[in-house]
Amino acid sequence: MAGDALMWLSITLAVAGVVVLRVSWGKPKRSTPLNLAGWAGLLAAVVVADRTAGEWGITIAVLAVTGAAFVALAFAATKPARQARARLVRTSHQGADETQSRSRSGLVTFAITGPLALAASVLAALAVRALIVGAGGTEADGNVAVLATVPIVWPVLTFALLMMWGRKAQLGWVMGLAVLSAPFVFLQGGPV
Amino acid sequence: MTLAFSKEMVRKAISAHSAVGLICCALLYLICASGTAIVLYEEWQRFEQLDAPEMNEIEPGSVQRGIENVLASEESGPATTHLYVHLPTKDLPRTTITTDTQAVHIDGQGDIVVPEENAWAEFLLALHYRLNLPAVFGMTLVGLFGAMIVALTISGVVAHPRIFRDAFRLRARRADDVATLDWHNRLAVWTLPFALAISLTGAMIGLFYVSGSALAAAAYGGDSGAALAPVFGDEPEEDTASGPIPNVVPALAFMEREYPDVEPYYVILHDPGTAGQHIQIVAEHPRRLIFGEYYGFSADGAFRGTVGLADGTVGQQLSASTYNLHFGNFGGLPVKIAYIVFGLALTIVVATGTFIWLDKRERRGKVSTRLRAAWWGLVVGVPAGMAATLIARIAIGNAAPFVPIFWIVCLGAVAIWLFRAMPSRRNRAKESALPAE
Numbered sequence: 001m002a003g004d005a006l007m008w009l010s011i012t013l014a015v016a017g018v019v020v021l022r023v024s025w026g027k028p029k030r031s032t033p034l035n036l037a038g039w040a041g042l043l044a045a046v047v048v049a050d051r052t053a054g055e056w057g058i059t060i061a062v063l064a065v066t067g068a069a070f071v072a073l074a075f076a077a078t079k080p081a082r083q084a085r086a087r088l089v090r091t092s093h094q095g096a097d098e099t100q101s102r103s104r105s106g107l108v109t110f111a112i113t114g115p116l117a118l119a120a121s122v123l124a125a126l127a128v129r130a131l132i133v134g135a136g137g138t139e140a141d142g143n144v145a146v147l148a149t150v151p152i153v154w155p156v157l158t159f160a161l162l163m164m165w166g167r168k169a170q171l172g173w174v175m176g177l178a179v180l181s182a183p184f185v186f187l188q189g190g191p192v
Numbered sequence: 193m194t195l196a197f198s199k200e201m202v203r204k205a206i207s208a209h210s211a212v213g214l215i216c217c218a219l220l221y222l223i224c225a226s227g228t229a230i231v232l233y234e235e236w237q238r239f240e241q242l243d244a245p246e247m248n249e250i251e252p253g254s255v256q257r258g259i260e261n262v263l264a265s266e267e268s269g270p271a272t273t274h275l276y277v278h279l280p281t282k283d284l285p286r287t288t289i290t291t292d293t294q295a296v297h298i299d300g301q302g303d304i305v306v307p308e309e310n311a312w313a314e315f316l317l318a319l320h321y322r323l324n325l326p327a328v329f330g331m332t333l334v335g336l337f338g339a340m341i342v343a344l345t346i347s348g349v350v351a352h353p354r355i356f357r358d359a360f361r362l363r364a365r366r367a368d369d370v371a372t373l374d375w376h377n378r379l380a381v382w383t384l385p386f387a388l389a390i391s392l393t394g395a396m397i398g399l400f401y402v403s404g405s406a407l408a409a410a411a412y413g414g415d416s417g418a419a420l421a422p423v424f425g426d427e428p429e430e431d432t433a434s435g436p437i438p439n440v441v442p443a444l445a446f447m448e449r450e451y452p453d454v455e456p457y458y459v460i461l462h463d464p465g466t467a468g469q470h471i472q473i474v475a476e477h478p479r480r481l482i483f484g485e486y487y488g489f490s491a492d493g494a495f496r497g498t499v500g501l502a503d504g505t506v507g508q509q510l511s512a513s514t515y516n517l518h519f520g521n522f523g524g525l526p527v528k529i530a531y532i533v534f535g536l537a538l539t540i541v542v543a544t545g546t547f548i549w550l551d552k553r554e555r556r557g558k559v560s561t562r563l564r565a566a567w568w569g570l571v572v573g574v575p576a577g578m579a580a581t582l583i584a585r586i587a588i589g590n591a592a593p594f595v596p597i598f599w600i601v602c603l604g605a606v607a608i609w610l611f612r613a614m615p616s617r618r619n620r621a622k623e624s625a626l627p628a629e
Binding site: 003021022025026053054055056057059060062063065066067069070072073076077078079080081109110118122125126129138139140141142143144145146147148149150151152154155156158159162163185188189 | 201204205207208211212215335336338339340342343346347350356357359360361362363364365366367371378379382383385386389391392395396399400402403404406407410411419420422423479480481500504505506507508510511513517522523527530533534537
């Protein structure tokens with residue numbers, strides 16, 4: 001079948017893309033042509049998969065990319081460790097705690113980033129629904145938008161809030177989102 | 193190539209990543225480990241009941257006979273509101289009829305052979321889906337943790353400025369803190385699309401009690417069913433007056449004739465034996481992520497139409513795709529194997545994340561012996577608990593008390609590791625004899 005052949009082509013492109021990137025990123029100096037070729041391979045894999053089998057094809061291509069990368073990692077894992085070792089583990093994690101304020105209450109942070117941010121996200125999701133339905137979208141799309149928006153907005157908001165140090169800023173963002181979204185709760189309009 | 197985040201931003205992101213990870217780590221580990229195991233849900237069911245009748249396909253007439261036999265067996269009890277016939281599929285080549293009160297396997301002629309016994313697979317599914325808690329609490333909790341994987345993914349990317357440069361660097365044979373960090377970062381980076389796909393779909397399913405209830409309250413007077421009706425279809429008005437047993441033969445024949453490219457795998461009878469009864473056939477569409485399309489029929493098998501999961505609105509297709517994308521049952525065994533490998537990787541990412549935090553704590557001079565022991569206990573205890581329940585299934589049977597066995601083994605492992613970490617009496621005596629610093 002032509003579809004089968006094209007899906008195999010997509011998988012081959014995906015694997016080839018990972019191999020080329022592995023070669024490129026393993027060089028002491030990065031090679032722009034190799035980098036571009038690797039990314040182009042991955043892009044081509046996704047495009048071919050999409051044209052052949054839509055969202056199913058894209059999913060298969062992404063799984064192939066991940067699988068190829070895991071094979072490359074398996075080879076890396078078997079490489080012998082270098083003899084010389086640094087005394088200290090130098091990672092970007094060092095000093096991470098220096099930014100932590102000693103006086104901040106974990107409970108308040110939890111309340112803001114947890115229940116309050118979740119409530120604000122639910123209000124934002126209802127606002128998205130009102131906008132979709134208001135713009136002529138279908139009721140089904142609006143309802144699914146609510147279910148899909150909460151798991152996206154809440155973690156993004158939580159992460160953003162945890163990146164802020166001031167309580168005022170944290171509360172401002174949560175309350176701001178809630179206040180902006182709240183009026184839309186009254187514009188749901190019932191079944192369309 | 194590096195991501196252009198400032199040092200301060202990276203530090204804040206690590207801080208956020210650690211905070212979320214620490215709060216979520218234990219249950220997240222349990223959810224990831226059980227999720228990996230449940231990828232083989234159908235295969236586990238076959239393993240649990242090796243003597244159940246299997247077939248590659250079944251004649252519509254035999255399905256009808258099976259339905260009539262099951263309904264006849266329930267004549268003396270309360271009438272079932274729904275009857276589900278699972279038709280043989282590649283992953284689960286069995287015909288199983290489920291009502292409100294029982295589930296039985298039938299053979300190729302439609303005769304009842306044996307009750308369905310898959311309590312272990314169901315336990316495993318419930319452990320992953322709702323942590324064996326009541327659905328409203330368990331599913332919500334799992335959904336919340338799914339959303340937190342999204343937060344961990346975003347913070348992890350921001351916290352990892354050398355994400356591309358180090359993408360293939362795995363110094364596993366150092367067997368030290370660096371190796372732990374490399375395992376965590378490399379597996380997390382490469383499973384990023386997988387992690388996002390399963391966490392977003394999992395959170396969408398799990399948070400239904402939050403988002404769906406809010407939607408129902410805001411737009412449907414609190415009726416969650418009405419909120420889902422535009423997506424998954426509506427239940428027609430009930431008519432409890434007595435009616436004949438519905439005839440699925442013309443419905444299945446219609447599917448074979450008019451939709452030869454789809455694969456029916458469920459026949460659902462709504463309110464069988466009443467005047468308001470109707471038939472639905474769920475059919476899988478090859479090379480689609482959707483779990484299937486609902487094909488509606490009257491009780492005598494006349495086609496009424498489809499719901500639109502395959503070709504309806506974007507929202508309908510998206511919501512119908514969440515289940516398969518989450519559980520990895522859209523591409524046969526190769527996709528299932530990929531989901532198991534990547535699910536294991538995600539489980540390792542969660543486990544190593546906490547070990548990295550413990551390593552860092554110890555490098556700062558804070559003794560973490562008990563915390564480390566407890567974490568090791570959980571890391572070992574969760575798979576040990578699942579293995580113990582499987583052994584119990586084989587040794588005791590379908591009625592084994594899986595939930596207590598799992599939690600006793602799991603928490604027992606934590607207790608054992610904590611006990612092993614306690615300094616012995618001799619060591620304590622030695623320590624007390626040392627002069628104070």
